[in-house]
Amino acid sequence: MSARDIVLRVEHLTMRFGGLTAVGDLSFSAARGNITALIGPNGAGKTTVFNCLTSFYKPSEGRIALAHGDGAIWETLEQLTQSGARWLLSGGSALFLLERMPEYLVTRQARVARTFQNIRLFPGMTVLENLLVAQHNPLMLASGYTLLGIFGVPSYLAAERAAIEKARGWLDRIGLVDRADSPAGALPYGAQRRLEVARAMCTDPVLLCLDEPAAGLNPRESAELNELLLTIRQDYGISILLIEHDMSVVMQISDHIIVLDYGVKIADGTPQQVRNDPKVVAAYLGVEGEEVEKVEAEVGL
Amino acid sequence: MSADVPASRPDLPRVLREAGWTALIAFGLFLPLIGFVTYQDQSNQIALGTRWGLLAAFVAVITLGRLAYSLVLAPHLARAAATTARGEPSALRTELAKWIAPFAIGFVVVYPVIVLAITGIGGAVKWVDNFGIQILIYVMLGWGLNIVVGLAGLLDLGYVAFYAVGAYSYALLAKNFGLGFFMLLPLAGILAAFWGILLGFPVLRLRGDYLAIVTLAFGEIVRLILINWVPVTNGYAGIGGIPRPTFFGIPFNANDDGFAAVFGLEFTPLYRTLFLYYIILALAFLTAFVTLRLRRLPVGRAWEALREDEIACRSLGINTTNTKLTAFAMGAMFAGFAGSFFAARQGFISPESFTFLESATIVAIVVLGGMGSMLGVAIAAIVMIGGTEILRELDFLKQIFGETFDPTQYRMLIFGFAIVLLMIWRPRGLIATRAPSVFLKERTAIPADLAKEGHG
Numbered sequence: 239m240s241a242r243d244i245v246l247r248v249e250h251l252t253m254r255f256g257g258l259t260a261v262g263d264l265s266f267s268a269a270r271g272n273i274t275a276l277i278g279p280n281g282a283g284k285t286t287v288f289n290c291l292t293s294f295y296k297p298s299e300g301r302i303a304l305a306h307g308d309g310a311i312w313e314t315l316e317q318l319t320q321s322g323a324r325w326l327l328s329g330g331s332a333l334f335l336l337e338r339m340p341e342y343l344v345t346r347q348a349r350v351a352r353t354f355q356n357i358r359l360f361p362g363m364t365v366l367e368n369l370l371v372a373q374h375n376p377l378m379l380a381s382g383y384t385l386l387g388i389f390g391v392p393s394y395l396a397a398e399r400a401a402i403e404k405a406r407g408w409l410d411r412i413g414l415v416d417r418a419d420s421p422a423g424a425l426p427y428g429a430q431r432r433l434e435v436a437r438a439m440c441t442d443p444v445l446l447c448l449d450e451p452a453a454g455l456n457p458r459e460s461a462e463l464n465e466l467l468l469t470i471r472q473d474y475g476i477s478i479l480l481i482e483h484d485m486s487v488v489m490q491i492s493d494h495i496i497v498l499d500y501g502v503k504i505a506d507g508t509p510q511q512v513r514n515d516p517k518v519v520a521a522y523l524g525v526e527g528e529e530v531e532k533v534e535a536e537v538g539l
Numbered sequence: 540m541s542a543d544v545p546a547s548r549p550d551l552p553r554v555l556r557e558a559g560w561t562a563l564i565a566f567g568l569f570l571p572l573i574g575f576v577t578y579q580d581q582s583n584q585i586a587l588g589t590r591w592g593l594l595a596a597f598v599a600v601i602t603l604g605r606l607a608y609s610l611v612l613a614p615h616l617a618r619a620a621a622t623t624a625r626g627e628p629s630a631l632r633t634e635l636a637k638w639i640a641p642f643a644i645g646f647v648v649v650y651p652v653i654v655l656a657i658t659g660i661g662g663a664v665k666w667v668d669n670f671g672i673q674i675l676i677y678v679m680l681g682w683g684l685n686i687v688v689g690l691a692g693l694l695d696l697g698y699v700a701f702y703a704v705g706a707y708s709y710a711l712l713a714k715n716f717g718l719g720f721f722m723l724l725p726l727a728g729i730l731a732a733f734w735g736i737l738l739g740f741p742v743l744r745l746r747g748d749y750l751a752i753v754t755l756a757f758g759e760i761v762r763l764i765l766i767n768w769v770p771v772t773n774g775y776a777g778i779g780g781i782p783r784p785t786f787f788g789i790p791f792n793a794n795d796d797g798f799a800a801v802f803g804l805e806f807t808p809l810y811r812t813l814f815l816y817y818i819i820l821a822l823a824f825l826t827a828f829v830t831l832r833l834r835r836l837p838v839g840r841a842w843e844a845l846r847e848d849e850i851a852c853r854s855l856g857i858n859t860t861n862t863k864l865t866a867f868a869m870g871a872m873f874a875g876f877a878g879s880f881f882a883a884r885q886g887f888i889s890p891e892s893f894t895f896l897e898s899a900t901i902v903a904i905v906v907l908g909g910m911g912s913m914l915g916v917a918i919a920a921i922v923m924i925g926g927t928e929i930l931r932e933l934d935f936l937k938q939i940f941g942e943t944f945d946p947t948q949y950r951m952l953i954f955g956f957a958i959v960l961l962m963i964w965r966p967r968g969l970i971a972t973r974a975p976s977v978f979l980k981e982r983t984a985i986p987a988d989l990a991k992e993g994h995g
Binding site for chain 2 (some may be wrong): 260294341342343344345346351352353354358359360361362363364366367370371372373374375377378384387388390398402406415418419420421423424436438441455519
C-alpha cells in the first residue's frame with residue numbers, strides 16, 4: 239500500500255504495566271477504507287493496543303498518528319511531532335497524534351470511535367437515548383452549551399429532530415426501530431452488539447475500532463454482523479479496525495490482518511498470507527516453529 | 540429463605556427461631572436505651588432506675604411484629620413478586636401519573652388560601668410557615684441534590700455546605716452592603732455554584748464510598764470555617780438581624796410605610812409569610828423547570844449516561860470532567876438559592892443549621908423518593924419534613940401517655956422504622972421507574988432494575 243492511502247500509522251508502540259510489557263515495539267498501518275483485523279491468542283495485548291489507540295491508556299513509548307482527508311498530509315508528520323502540538327490542520331486534511339490527546343478528544347476531534355469487548359451500553363436509557371448520547375458534541379454546540387437549549391430555541395429543536403432522524407436511520411439499518419423506546423439493557427445480546435456498533439457510528443467516525451464484535455453471537459448473527467460491517471464501510475467510506483476471535487468473521491471480511499502474540503507482532507498481511515504463516519499456526523496451536531508441520535499433519539491441515 | 544419452602548406455607552420452626560433471634564437483638568438493643576433510666580433522687584444526686592415493664596413491652600411488640608412479618612407479610616410479598624411481571628403498570632396508575640402533577644401544582648398554589656379559610660389568620664401563619672415554606676425549602680434542596688445524586692450518580696453527603704454558602708452569602712452581603720434580596724439571590728446561587736466546582740475538582744477521580752467520604756468532609760470543613768472564622772461569620776453566635784425581603788421596597792412591618800399601611804390593610808404577620816411562601820414556591824418551580832429542561836438537553840443526557848457507564852461516555856467523546864463539574868455546579872446553585880431564601884426567612888443563621896444531619900436528611904429525601912424522580916422527591920420531602928412538624932401537633936397523645944410524653948423525641952425512631960419499611964417495600968425508592976428523555980413512538984417507563992445507581 240502506498241503511504242498516501244494510510245489512515246492510521248502506529249510506530250514502535252510499547253505499553254508497560256510495571257514490569258510487564260503488554261505490547262512491545264508494535265508497528266503497523268491501516269489503509270483507508272480497509273477492514274484491518276488484529277488477532278492473536280488470549281492475552282496477546284490486542285485490547286491494550288485498542289486502549290492505547292483511543293487514549294484510555296497512555297502508551298509508554300511510541301507514536302500513533304491518524305490522518306483525515308488527503309494523504310499528502312503525512313509529509314507533515316515529523317513537523318507535527320517536533321512541534322509538540324496535538325494536531326495539525328491544513329486545508330481540508332488533518333493529522334492527529336492520538337497519544338497526545340485525552341480520550342474524549344480522540345473521539346471528538348480525531349473521530350476514532352470504539353466498542354468494548356464486554357458491551358458497554360447505557361442499560362437504563364432507551365435505545366434511542368443511547369444513540370442521542372453518541373451525538374452529544376454536535377447537539378451540545380446546537381444547544382449553545384445548554385444556554386440556548388434551556389429556552390428551547392428553534393435552531394436547537396431542529397438539531398434535535400435531525401439527531402433523532404439520524405438515530406432512526408441507524409435503527410432501521412440494524413433492525414431495531416420497533417425497540418427504539420425500550421431500555422437498551424432489555425435487548426437480546428445480539429441486538430445489544432449491533433446497537434453498540436450503531437452508537438459508535440453515530441459519532442461520525444473516520445476510524446471505527448471494534449473489540450470482538452462477534453463475541454457470543456451465533457453463526458447467523460455473526461453473518462449479519464459481517465453484512466453490517468461491509469455495508470457500513472461501503473456507504474460511509476470509513477476504515478475499520480477489528481479485534482476478533484471468530485475466524486469466520488476475520489477471514490471473510492478483513493482486507494489485512496495483523497497477528498499479535500505476547501505483545502509482539504508475529505505476522506502482517508492478507509488473510510491468505512496470515513493463514514499460511516507457520517508462526518501464526520504455532521502461536522494458535524502452541525508449539526515451536528519446527529514442530530508445526532508435524533502438528534499440522536496430525537490435525538489434518 | 541430457601542427456595543424449596545413454598546412461599547405460601549411458612550415453615551414454623553424457622554419462623555419461631557427467627558422471632559427468637561429478633562427478641563434477643565431487641566432486648567440487647569433496648570436494654571441500655573429503655574431498660575435503664577437515670578433520675579435525680581431526694582438528695583439531688585443522679586440515680587439509676589429500671590423500667591422492666593416498658594422494656595418487656597418493646598421486646599414483645601417487636602417480636603410479634605417479626606412473627607407477623609414472617610407469617611403474613613413475607614408470603615404475601617413473595618406471591619406478589621411472583622405474580623406481577625415487571626414493567627406493565629396498571630391502567631389506573633398511568634392515569635394517576637398523568638393527573639398528579641397538574642393537581643399538585645394547583646394545590647400548592649392555592650394552599651395558603653385553603654389554610655386561611657380553614658384556620659383563620661392566626662393558624663394560617665403557622666400552617667403556611669411551618670408546613671408550606673419549610674417543606675418547600677426541602678423540596679427544592681431535594682430537587683437540587685437530585686441533579687447530582689439522582690441524575691449524575693455522584694453521591695454527595697456534603698450538600699448542606701452549598702446551602703450554608705448561599706445563606707451566609709445573603710446574610711453577609713445584605714448586612715454589610717445593604718443589597719436587596721432579589722439582587723443577592725442570583726449572586727448567592729453563583730457563589731454556591733463556584734463552591735460546587737471547587738468541590739468538584741478534587742473529587743473528579745473518586746467514586747463510590749471514597750467520593751461520599753470526601754464530600755462529607757467538605758461539608759464539615761465549610762461548617763468548621765463558619766464556626767472558627769469569627770471576625771466574618773461571628774462563629775457559634777451566628778448572624779442576626781438579617782434584612783428581610785421587601786415587597787418591591789416596601790417592608791413588611793407595622794410602621795406607616797409598611798406593606799399593610801401602604802395598601803390600607805390591617806397589619807398581621809401573615810402578609811410576609813404569604814410573600815415568602817410564594818417566593819419559595821416560585822424558586823421550587825424554577826428548580827423543577829430547569830431540571831426537567833436539562834434532562835431533555837444533551838447535558839442532562841450526558842449526566843444520566845455518566846451514571847450508567849462512565850467509560851462508555853468517554854468513548855463517545857463526552858468530556859466527563861466538564862459533565863461532572865456542571866452537575867456539581869447546578870446542584871450547588873439551587874442549594875445556594877435555597878440557602879439565601881432560608882437566611883432571609885429566618886433573619887438569623889448560625890452554623891447549627893448546617894450540620895451533617897441536614898445533609899443526611901436531604902440525601903434521605905432523594906433516596907426515599909427514588910433517585911431521579913421529581914415527584915418521588917417531593918413526596919418524600921413532604922413525608923420527612925411534614926412528618927416532623929406533624930409530631931409537634933400531636934398533643935392529644937399526652938392524655939394517653941402522660942404529661943411528660945413528647946412525641947418529637949420519637950422522631951428518629953419513627954423515621955428509622957419508616958425507612959426500613961420503605962426499603963423492604965420499594966428498595967429503589969417511592970417512584971423508581973425512569974421516564975425516558977426522548978421517544979420515537981411512545982414514552983414507556985423504564986423499570987428500576989435496569990437503570991444504574993451510579994458508581995459515585
